[in-house]
Amino acid sequence: MRIAVAKEIEVCERRVALIPDTVARLVKQGLEVWVETGAGERSFFSDSDYEAAGATIISDTAKLWGETDILLKVSPPQEREDGRSEVDLLKEGAVLVSFLNPLGNPVVAQQLANRKITALSMEMIPRTTRAQSMDALSSQASLAGYKAVLIAAAALPKYFPMLTTAAGTIAPAKVFIMGAGVAGLQAIATARRLGAVVEAFDIRPAVKEEVQSLGAKFVEVKLDEETVAAGGYAKEISEASKQRTQEVVAEHVKNSDVVITTAQVPGRQAPRLVTEEMVAQMKPGSVIVDLAAEQGGNCACTEPGKDIVWNGVTIIGPINLPSSMPIHASQLYAKNVTSLMQLLIKDKALQVDFSDDIVDAACVTHAGEIRNQRVRDALQALTTQQPAVN
Structure with a gap:
């Protein structure tokens, strides 16, 4: 053989x-x-x-x-x-x-x-x-989640951790992770290790305990439909549910220094989680790292393989992060x-x-x-x- x-x-x-x-x-x-x-x-x-x-x-x-x-x-x-x-x-x-x-x-x-x-x-x-x-998808997604946070930390014009110095106190960065699969959970853990205050969102309510066990706050959206597909992956949801989700997460996106999006559906275009309107409300200097860039992006402003600045917000659409x-x-x-x-x-x-x-x-x-x-x-x-x- x-x-x-x-x-x-x-x-x-x-x-x-x-x-x-x-x-x-x-x-x-x-x-x-x-x-x-x-x-x-x-x-x-x-x-x-x-x-x-x-x-x-x-x-x-x-x-x-x-x-x-x-x-x-x-x-x-x-x-x-x-x-x-x-x-x-x-x-x-x-x-x-x-x-x-x-x-x-x-x-x-x-x-x-x-x-x-x-x-x-x-x-x-x-x-x-x-x-x-x-499970190679999981092993590689874990690497992507880790690297996404490092990329965000390097691009953010702020510290991640809270610092108390003679020159004053620096507040910790606020990081919002969208999608709590393998990549999202690794991103949560890495951002927490770097000292950020972390929130996370996922349409699957079952991941709430995992998110909280890593020290992040879980942002919950109650939907009137099944959100878990075969194998435990997130399922594509209806347009009404997508609209409801966007309404809930918009405020969290607005108040975050860093947003990392990880939501993907096998064989489909990535769900649109962050609209142009949401990006427009973010503070100048904020950073979005879109791990779904290869599938069209979770963010409306993402350009696969490029780093762009849109209305003062840096949007990074990395390709094949595990390979880095x-x-x-x-x-x-x-x-x-x-x-x-x-x-x-x-x-x-x-x-x-x-x-x-x-x-x-x-x-x-x-x-x-x-x-x-x-x-x-x-x-x-x-x-x-x-x-x-x-």
């Missing part, structure tokens, strides 16, 4: 799918591991580190992709400089494990199905106790992927068992078909939106 680690070609991607420590564990289990030349460079893992762990370094990209049984990546397959898709480099029947964004970009899923690839998407790992060690901490991001992701490998490989042989709830949920394509109904629906919706060709 041969496992290969590809070098990421996406410009902003600095992570790698396996680190030397996890390679060594797989090699000890009798598995052959190939690593593409330079795959770990941007994560500060050298080719010699991988060789010492027992991996074989492969410089020929076509050989690595075309002769492996399982290919491990971080980012979804990309278009290469020669115009070919990385999907075309895989041999038919191979296994691909990666973030695939199948709900947001179902065309890639169709390409993988056409190639008869068994593709497992790390985004689709179910949020269950048994799958915790494989590639050592630990790769370490955590490699652990997630290795745990999934332990589930898939028995006695040095691949066993894709669809009676297992984790495998069944994560496997997007197999035997030439898209297995996941939500992905099929997303592809159908995309197809019907395409203009007719005369």
